[in-house]
Amino acid sequence: MIVFACLITCIANQTMAQDSTSCAYTLSRDDIETSNLQNLEEALSILPIFHKYIKNRSPQISYGSLGIDNIAVFKDGFPAALDQNINYDFRSIPLWDIDRIEIHLTPVVGQVKNNAIVINLYSLKIPEQPIWTKLNLTNTSSSDFHGSFILGLSNLTHSGQVGISRSFTNDLYDDERLRSTSLGAFERYDLNLKYQYKILPSVTLNIQSDNAIVHTQNKGKIIPGTSRVRDHENDFNKHNICGSLQLKASKHHTLSLEGMVHHFKNNNTLIDKNLNSGQQNLSTHTNTHPNTGYNQGLIRLSLKSFNKPLEYSLGIDLSNTRDNTYQYIDAISTAYNDYTAYGILSYKLKNTLILHGGLRLFHNNLTGNFLLPQFQIELAPREVIQLNFTSNTSVSYAPFRQLFYPTNFNEGVRNNVLLNPIKQNAIHANVILKQKNLNAVSGLIFIAQSDIPRVDESNTFNSAGKASSFSTYASINIFNDIVSIKPSAMMHAINNTRDTVNLTFFYPELNLNTHIRIPNSKITIGLNAKYIGKHTNSFISNNTIYIAEQQKMRFLSLRIKRSFIKEKLKISFGINNILQTPFISNDIYRLTEINREFIDNERVISGYPRSFTFKVVYTNP
Amino acid sequence: MKKAVYIFLVFSITSCFTPDEYLPKIDSEKINISLNSTESPSTFIKLGFPTGTLSKEKSNWQLRFENTADEWGIYTNPTEPIRIFNTKINRYDLINLSSIDGNTIWEYDDVKSTNIKSAIGRWGDFDFPNPESYKDVYILNWTQDSQDYYYKFQILDADINTYHFKYGPLNETSFQIETINKQEVQLYSYFSLVNNEQAKTIEPNTNEWHIHFSYQVDSINKHTKIPYSSTSNSSLGLFPSFELNHEHVEIFLDTVMNFEQINYINSRNLTFEKSKNSIGLFYQKDPITSQLQSNSKQNLILRSDDEYYVIRALNIIGSSVGNHSVTFEIKKL
Numbered sequence: 001m002i003v004f005a006c007l008i009t010c011i012a013n014q015t016m017a018q019d020s021t022s023c024a025y026t027l028s029r030d031d032i033e034t035s036n037l038q039n040l041e042e043a044l045s046i047l048p049i050f051h052k053y054i055k056n057r058s059p060q061i062s063y064g065s066l067g068i069d070n071i072a073v074f075k076d077g078f079p080a081a082l083d084q085n086i087n088y089d090f091r092s093i094p095l096w097d098i099d100r101i102e103i104h105l106t107p108v109v110g111q112v113k114n115n116a117i118v119i120n121l122y123s124l125k126i127p128e129q130p131i132w133t134k135l136n137l138t139n140t141s142s143s144d145f146h147g148s149f150i151l152g153l154s155n156l157t158h159s160g161q162v163g164i165s166r167s168f169t170n171d172l173y174d175d176e177r178l179r180s181t182s183l184g185a186f187e188r189y190d191l192n193l194k195y196q197y198k199i200l201p202s203v204t205l206n207i208q209s210d211n212a213i214v215h216t217q218n219k220g221k222i223i224p225g226t227s228r229v230r231d232h233e234n235d236f237n238k239h240n241i242c243g244s245l246q247l248k249a250s251k252h253h254t255l256s257l258e259g260m261v262h263h264f265k266n267n268n269t270l271i272d273k274n275l276n277s278g279q280q281n282l283s284t285h286t287n288t289h290p291n292t293g294y295n296q297g298l299i300r301l302s303l304k305s306f307n308k309p310l311e312y313s314l315g316i317d318l319s320n321t322r323d324n325t326y327q328y329i330d331a332i333s334t335a336y337n338d339y340t341a342y343g344i345l346s347y348k349l350k351n352t353l354i355l356h357g358g359l360r361l362f363h364n365n366l367t368g369n370f371l372l373p374q375f376q377i378e379l380a381p382r383e384v385i386q387l388n389f390t391s392n393t394s395v396s397y398a399p400f401r402q403l404f405y406p407t408n409f410n411e412g413v414r415n416n417v418l419l420n421p422i423k424q425n426a427i428h429a430n431v432i433l434k435q436k437n438l439n440a441v442s443g444l445i446f447i448a449q450s451d452i453p454r455v456d457e458s459n460t461f462n463s464a465g466k467a468s469s470f471s472t473y474a475s476i477n478i479f480n481d482i483v484s485i486k487p488s489a490m491m492h493a494i495n496n497t498r499d500t501v502n503l504t505f506f507y508p509e510l511n512l513n514t515h516i517r518i519p520n521s522k523i524t525i526g527l528n529a530k531y532i533g534k535h536t537n538s539f540i541s542n543n544t545i546y547i548a549e550q551q552k553m554r555f556l557s558l559r560i561k562r563s564f565i566k567e568k569l570k571i572s573f574g575i576n577n578i579l580q581t582p583f584i585s586n587d588i589y590r591l592t593e594i595n596r597e598f599i600d601n602e603r604v605i606s607g608y609p610r611s612f613t614f615k616v617v618y619t620n621p
Numbered sequence: 622m623k624k625a626v627y628i629f630l631v632f633s634i635t636s637c638f639t640p641d642e643y644l645p646k647i648d649s650e651k652i653n654i655s656l657n658s659t660e661s662p663s664t665f666i667k668l669g670f671p672t673g674t675l676s677k678e679k680s681n682w683q684l685r686f687e688n689t690a691d692e693w694g695i696y697t698n699p700t701e702p703i704r705i706f707n708t709k710i711n712r713y714d715l716i717n718l719s720s721i722d723g724n725t726i727w728e729y730d731d732v733k734s735t736n737i738k739s740a741i742g743r744w745g746d747f748d749f750p751n752p753e754s755y756k757d758v759y760i761l762n763w764t765q766d767s768q769d770y771y772y773k774f775q776i777l778d779a780d781i782n783t784y785h786f787k788y789g790p791l792n793e794t795s796f797q798i799e800t801i802n803k804q805e806v807q808l809y810s811y812f813s814l815v816n817n818e819q820a821k822t823i824e825p826n827t828n829e830w831h832i833h834f835s836y837q838v839d840s841i842n843k844h845t846k847i848p849y850s851s852t853s854n855s856s857l858g859l860f861p862s863f864e865l866n867h868e869h870v871e872i873f874l875d876t877v878m879n880f881e882q883i884n885y886i887n888s889r890n891l892t893f894e895k896s897k898n899s900i901g902l903f904y905q906k907d908p909i910t911s912q913l914q915s916n917s918k919q920n921l922i923l924r925s926d927d928e929y930y931v932i933r934a935l936n937i938i939g940s941s942v943g944n945h946s947v948t949f950e951i952k953k954l
Contacts (some may be wrong), residue, residue: 101773139636142638144636145636168636168637168638170636171639179642185638185639187637187638217638222644223928223953224670224953225650225669225670225671226647226885226953226954227644227645228885228954229641251944267702272885272886272889273641274884274885274886275641275642275643275644276643276644276645276646276647277884278643279884279886280886284890285927394622413693593712
């Protein structure tokens with residue numbers, strides 16, 4: 001793609017040490033509202049570069065050969081979904097308190113080990129008002145409801161914010177005449193807290209806590225000849241608390257101590273119901289979705305220097321990820337620890353060159369030590385045309401179940417606690433054009449992955465897989481006080497089975513985000529669109545290579561918004577997923593020696609069908 | 622701010638999970654099965670929605686061999702009184718009519734509560750991957766169309782999926798050697814000693830039936846309360862019975878709950894067991910008129926691949942066990 005939005009804003013608001021050139025795309029608050037996005041999983045459908053569909057009620061999210069568990073997700077600088085190798089439910093990350101979402105391609109950072117691509121969520125700042133409230137209500141023609149209420153208090157020394165929310169998304173049916181849902185209705189309750197204490201002018205304490213309960217009801221089909229059904233219910237509860245203590249040690253130095261505790265449980269239950277007698281009971285049938293739950297503890301100490309021309313960032317990072325459901329499964333271990341030390345240097349040579357370079361040394365108690373270098377060169381950083389080149393090496397862990405869980409959790413395949421982390425070597429180059437009312441960026445990114453878990457001949461996972469992704473992108477951002485138009489185009493190439501057959505598949509992607517304010521009318525019109533062409537991919541199952549060919553996807557949302565009462569009240573009306581077909585076909589082929597053989601035609605879900613949205617936002621003062 | 626809170630609370634309850642719809646009770650299914658001991662003594666049913674039935678005509682076979690892996694039972698045709706004498710002699714050629722004398726102990730397949738003890742019994746050592754036959758020679762005797770038949774039979778050996786045996790008329794020196802391969806798709810392989818061939822259309826494939834209604838020869842003294850039809854042997858009766866596809870079906874006999882009360886939720890925690898057969902479960906005699914009656918208090922609950930069914934006999938039409946029809950009520954739970 002990539003739309004290059006507000007680079008300067010990116011820099012100003014970053015809570016992590018990420019370079020400006022890596023910020024490839026920003027989904028603004030207006031974009032989030034135009035597309036009626038309620039949680040991160042929905043946003044990943046709209047966010048450029050990502051490809052998302054739902055198969056067997058499970059979201060499949062990727063960029064090229066990188067699954068979402070290889071892509072870091074942060075909220076206000078803290079991991080939003082643990083190490084992500086644990087099937088985190090991204091519906092539990094709400095967007096009602098999010099100001100913007102940024103995608104960073106190959107950022108030069110210290111703390112993150114899986115930084116080939118990083119998604120950053122930034123929450124709304126606490127306004128410096130004695131008291132303020134924000135009410136947000138959304139109703140849709142699909143009988144969805146999303147409401148949130150935020151109360152903030154501040155006396156400049158102490159600032160606090162409490163946000164509560166309820167979100168309900170209705171079922172999706174393949175056939176409305178049948179009882180069984182393709183996607184069950186789900187309800188989420190959130191309680192998000194933020195507190196900031198300016199202890200001294202140079203010392204600030206920030207604490208925030210996100211809590212969510214997501215309940216999903218997947219309705220089963222009526223068992224022929226009976227009045228009985230078997231429903232699948234899922235309860236995902238997460239609680240995290242994170243805090244940072246920032247000390248401005250000198251004019252150019254900041255010392256930070258950060259910590260986080262994150263806990264979640266993901267419980268699945270099968271319920272047998274007799275719809276004639278009303279009797280219901282927990283099913284004794286084996287649940288194909290096992291319960292899971294993990295805890296993560298994280299502590300960081302970092303020192304940042306903003307001296308010119310040499311800036312640096314040093315730190316250590318300790319993390320522990322632990323299974324809280326099957327603590328004694330397989331009698332080996334269900335936890336791992338990371339100890340990371342990093343140093344990033346940035347040297348600026350007048351206005352012609354900035355060099356970033358860094359090393360991360362991290363030790364994982366299961367797999368040993370890793371040294372991850374990264375390097376970036378920015379040419380003419382303050383000129384109209386800027387050139388950038390980045391190279392970095394990052395890692396992400398194999399899925400937790402493949403490391404620790406027994407065969408019945410892994411479709412009969414044996415775990416391997418010694419699986420190497422998946423390595424990502426990324427190269428990214430781009431050209432940035434900066435004018436008064438126009439930004440443009442064009443570039444290419446190549447990511448080669450190795451040590452991907454594959455099933456070997458002894459039916460055990462081992463680190464043998466290789467894959468690669470390549471994208472070339474171009475985007476423009478034309479903006480003034482009235483209009484903002486951000487079109488972008490990309491061509492992606494994926495090779496998921498580089499270790500076995502060298503099959504590369506291409507697919508195009510187009511995005512358009514536009515907001516137009518009609519002068520003297522208090523009316524704003526927004527448009528978000530995304531198009532993904534026919535998506536072909538290869539994968540390996542039971543040592544056989546398959547090809548999946550998926551139909552194109554189209555997303556188009558429109559919104560018209562009007563302000564009232566001095567911008568306090570905003571009422572908007574929108575249409576979402578105008579061109580969307582909720583179900584698309586996914587043809588599966590088996591690769592033979594001379595050709596490909598058709599195996600199956602699956603129907604997968606690309607998104608929800610068209611709906612009308614009515615939204616009211618009231619802010620006081 | 623108060624207004625905002627009220628509005629939030631009011632709107633919060635507007636969209637919710639839809640409650641489950643009420644569904645009318647599904648009527649149970651009724652099927653009719655006719656059994657005739659001389660013409661069509663055998664009906665297979667496949668439980669489902671709807672239940673399928675398959676009636677079979679009487680056929681001529683004497684022995685059936687178990688096909689299930691690791692099971693090596695050899696049984697006689699349950700609709701005929703076939704008696705067996707184990708000579709305990711290995712020399713096939715030495716066995717003839719003179720081997721039968723006053724001390725000969727004949728045995729019939731012995732019906733137990735959930736099983737049948739084969740008259741041939743344990744014919745080898747099964748502690749090996751390939752059973753080792755004791756090579757005992759058995760004498761078989763039965764009457765068919767007023768003619769007495771005497772045959773001798775010897776299991777030679779067996780391997781993982783094959784029976785290998787020798788047989789022939791008792792008073793003749795000629796013999797046949799036959800091999801039967803275990804057919805995984807059927808529970809038993811059937812063999813006719815008289816016709817020198819396997820009978821292949823006796824039983825449908827195992828995934829095509831759950832219950833097999835038929836007859837079973839057994840001692841009259843053992844089942845005093847169950848009606849029967851007489852046989853050529855005055856001490857043996859032909860009892861109505863059924864066999865279960867024990868590879869796919871487990872059962873629980875409920876004599877406490879009413880048929881109407883039995884449902885999935887109270888049945889799924891019952892202790893189900895594997896059973897091969899049962900005699901006279903649904904039958905009784907009116908103590909006054911001695912008429913054949915259904916015993917509708919016997920509710921047989923069956924579990925097959927996480928599907929549950931309950932079956933009972935509603936009524937029986939016909940004056941004799943040898944020729945009657947039964948209406949069964951079947952409910953899928």
